[in-house]
Amino acid sequence: MQDDLTSVWEATANNAPETQKPEGEYACDVLVIGGGFTGMSCALQLAKGGASVIVVDTIRPGFGASGRNGGQVIPGLKHDPDKIDRLYGEFSTAFAGKTAETTFNLIKEHDIDCDATPSGWIQGSVKRDHLGWLENRMREWQTRGADVKMLDTAEIQALSGSQRLVGGWLDNRAGQLHPLKYIRGLTRAAQAAGCQVFAPAPVQRVKSISRKWHAEIGDGTASITSDHLVVATNAYSGDLFPKLRKSLIPVNSFQVATAPLSEEQLATVLPTKTPVSDSRRIGNYFRIGPGGRLMIGGRGSFADPVSRAAFNGIVSELHAYYPWTKSVPIEFCWSGRLAMTYDHLPHIHRPVDNMTMAVGYNGRGVALSTSLGKAIADNLLAPDTPLPLRFSDISPLIAHDMHRAYATIAIWYYRLRDYLES
């Protein structure tokens, strides 16, 4: 029997927005496939700009990573600003630096109730060796005017309540939110702007006929015709576009949340409620979640978990950060899939002029996918509006079917390097 793997977000979110199962034939300017942050923020912006938009999701909005993540709203890409400048130019670096601000502004503009707080974010380290490159990263943002600073051992241990962290940096542009409330609020905002949201509505096939897209939904009882197609299926991309699926490595991230902590415990663990990610190659992220629960996440197995035993590794990490939590029960265990790319960069593709795809946030997608979805909409509404990233060709990974084996070996290798550097 499968254990209960309901997330803390599902247990504490407001009601899901009404969506309908499509039946019959529909037409719109833009069909968006995928009801996560990318698809929904794109749809919202398009609808606000006067386009007729339909969003479809296989299960429901927020079924993918957007309804399951850690809720850390972190600006930037995985790469540092100087490197983003070299790869894409300063416009892209400025865009990346503002993704958290864009997200918080959108939440404010639409009055989305999702516990959003600009509490900052700490990238901490359990290794002194990492402090040099963390300081470089901090300085590169600082020279661009970002409100960031280094934290010494005493400061990070006071802010985290963990003796395991030896230093890090604080990014005051960042913050956190309740991801499922956020995607539900974004969906309601898109609906209020005139967008139709269909779910359950899996797209089975798309065909291009006379420059229009024809999407066949579910068992073939519904179809949608559109001028443009936006594909925002990320790590949940199936065989609708096999080349796209093969350009990504879907990776499971596992999370657990404890029972609510006492006031005394909350005064010592993350007392300012600033979330933390650690800088190891296979690191963890943690924060205080709904009801004063301590949450921690990290890399899980490639197979979707079916039992709570699969989360033992993450629970051990929790105990390593906070040994006193050994006596605190774990209430929630859940997982979701994020999409890794070979170059650790997000990819946008425009394989033909009336189709746009945006994928591959490498685990840093809350702010980035929201902002990229919006940027794609701005570009569709006014084609002269530049996109923050260049279009790339869809590049399927060689021997993609072996990716689980390769990636499992890579993860063990990185874990070993993390260990040897301790």
Ligand SMILES: Cc1cc2nc3c(=O)[nH]c(=O)nc-3n(C[C@H](O)[C@H](O)[C@H](O)COP(=O)(O)OP(=O)(O)OC[C@H]3O[C@@H](n4cnc5c(N)ncnc54)[C@H](O)[C@@H]3O)c2cc1C
């Ligand atoms: C456990 C976990 C923790 C994370 N923590 C953080 C964090 O703290 N901070 C951060 O910045 N990032 C985090 N991320 C990453 C972030 O959640 C993602 O980058 C982001 O949500 C991606 O959004 P998306 O809209 O592109 O994709 P998703 O939210 O995955 O949405 C894709 C949607 O497409 C739908 N779909 C797929 N195929 C079809 C089809 N054929 N027809 C119709 N619909 C289809 C799926 O049902 C799904 O709902 C985390 C990810 C996970 C999994």
